[in-house]
Amino acid sequence: MLIKPLSSIFALPSNKAALPSIGTALGVGLLLSLSAHAHADEIVKIGSAAPLTGPNANYGKDTENGARLAVEEINKKGLTIGGQKVTLQLDGQDDASDPRQATQVAQRLVDDKVAAVVGHMNSGTTIPASKIYSDAGIVQVSPSATNPAYTEQGFKTAYRVVATDAQQGPALANYASKNLKAKTVAIVDDATAYGQGLADQFEKQAKANGLTVLSHDATNDHAVDFRAILTKVKGERPDVIMYGGMDATGGPFAKQARQLAIRAHVLAGDGLCTPTLPSLAGEAADNVICSIAGAPLEKMPDGPAFAKRFTARFGQPPQVNAPFAYDAVNVIVDAMKAANSVDPAKILAAMPATNHQGVLGSEQFTSTGDLKQGVISVYTFKSGKQTLLDALKM
The missing domain is CATH 3.40.50.2300 (Response regulator)
Incomplete structure (x- = not known):
């Protein structure tokens, strides 16, 4: 077997101009990397807290699916905040309708650096979790907690899209x-x-x-x-x-x-x-x-159309909380757009001016975070x- 000398194997081309300098190659690579980074969507997490196990799991999954449908539709349509393309990611957590587990879930969502939270589902989990979100300055929009005490605590982060008890x-x-x-x-x-x-x-x-x-x-x-x-x-x-x-x-x-x-x-x-x-x-x-604590789905402005989309996506019709969780996500995104930011503090500052037209109808909030007009x-x-x-x- 004829073995070529190493010098011939690793010989440089005779035309030096054909070979870019190492510095030029690195520069081109860096520019390509920066360009790719500039066009990469920013991932923004929206927390979802509901019972996914236990006797209320059917409600909890319905709630989470409502939020998930909103996230998927917003991503499909495309979202740009502050000149940056944004992809929403639902951070779903199971609180099992247990107050103690709810506070653990709340801290986990804070640690996950969510921009805002849709939840919790039960009043008994929403109320203890609300203190953690308040301390972190993260907007919490409950789709279904009806106990008046939730918004009577004075937390500026506490909102709900449902009438109260x-x-x-x-x-x-x-x-x-x-x-x-x-x-x-x-x-x-x-x-x-x-x-x-x-x-x-x-x-x-x-x-x-x-x-x-x-x-x-x-x-x-x-x-x-x-x-x-x-x-x-x-x-x-x-x-x-x-x-x-x-x-x-x-x-x-x-x-x-x-x-x-x-x-x-x-x-x-x-x-x-x-x-x-x-x-x-x-x-x-x-x-x-x-x-x-809300209008019948068939009488909500976008109720029948929502029910059709929900059923097509999840293979079963919405139960009770799905349209409320869906609107909760959209209320949060409206606040992002108004603030032109995904910073939780700026989202929070934009929430009081909410005037969202959603599945449920017109959604505006009182100074305590309750709906200005509820339907029973x-x-x-x-x-x-x-x-x-x-x-x-x-």
Whole structure:
């Protein structure tokens, strides 16, 4: 075998002009690198906090999917902030509807350097997490926390795109007295910030309307057997029963009330007003009258179109919170555009001037971060199908 000398293998070309200098090559490489960096989209994280495990996971996934759809549509359309192309990234976290886990999730999102947060879902997780976001100066927009205490803390970072229990509880009480002609009521709540808060607001308005509150009992959000409480309630013979809680417990509550031959309507908030209630309560769902802190999806300005897009993307229709989470993302992005910045401090400064036209309609905020105008919808179930009774502007 003929072996060539190394000098011939590594010989430089005779035309030195054909070989760029090392300095020139490095310069060209650096320019190309800088050019690529200049055109690379900036990744901006939007936090999402909801229960993705546990008894409220169906709600939580619906909430996260609403936020995810908004992020995907915004990215597809293209977003430029401060002359820089921006790609949104949803940082989804599971708080399992647990207040302690919610604070851990909140700190994780802060550490992840999110620009803002959509969440949390439950009042009992939203309220403790809000202190962490406030300390970090990060906007928090809850799509579904209805306890008035959330925005009464005075945190400038706290917003919500849903009506409050201070509106929802009285709406239910008014429906009981005016529409059902009820004179007496028994109240049961699950001892959570949401369930107890809603029940307390209902009780206050019920008494103002002249209803007699026969009893107010507490259970918990993991209970499955309500026969002891319901047996006592049956002996009181109330015209209506108010239940403050979620569908995971409210479904069995209504079912057991029917098994005990209690004929009184079960009144409840948006925790029970879900498409899954009939599967949890059986035929007893038809005896439930519930409210949702928002307009019916079919009556929202962009509701039907949103439902079509959501169903096409996730293979199932939206439940309750999805359109609220969707609008929460868009409210945050509107603030980014107004601030011309993705800096959390500048997003926060732009939030009070929000005037967003979204799926829910017009969204403007009071000085405390609540919607200036909320809507309460009242539903029942007929043959297992959720049916609108009334929609009230508050």
